[in-house]
Amino acid sequence: MAAKKKAATFESALEELEQLVERLESGDLPLDEALTDFERGVKLTRECQQKLASAEQKVKVLMEENGKVQELPFDTEDDFAGDNGPGAAE
Structure with missing residues (x-):
């Protein structure tokens, strides 16, 4: 069974x-x-x-600024900085 091991998906590796x-x-x-x-x-x-x-490198946030579309890197630190943001546990 382990003879043909393909690269695991993130989900299977995590499991x-x-x-x-x-x-x-x-x-x-x-x-x-x-x-x-x-x-x-x-x-x-x-x-x-x-x-x-x-995956983080691929994720971009599109933001419109002065009529132009600008790509910005996705910032994960803001999502996890505090525990009173959207989706926070009560």
């Missing part, structure tokens, strides 16, 4: 990472298995970070 975290948090794994799972988790984390960075 596998969550499963690995659950296995590691259970504390029931032998040391060798835990180390193997940890190494796989580090690899998946790097892949996810790379995919997110790539």
Whole structure:
């Protein structure tokens, strides 16, 4: 089954990472298995970070200024800066 591994989608990599975290948090794994799972988790984390960075570069906000369309990089820090913005938990 692992013979033909294609590049994982972000969602599948994240799902596998969550499963690995659950296995590691259970504390029931032998040391060798835990180390193997940890190494796989580090690899998946790097892949996810790379995919997110790539997606962030592609995301642009179009803003009209003086009759011209201007592309601005998407700023994620404003979305997560405070907890009283739209969609904040009550």
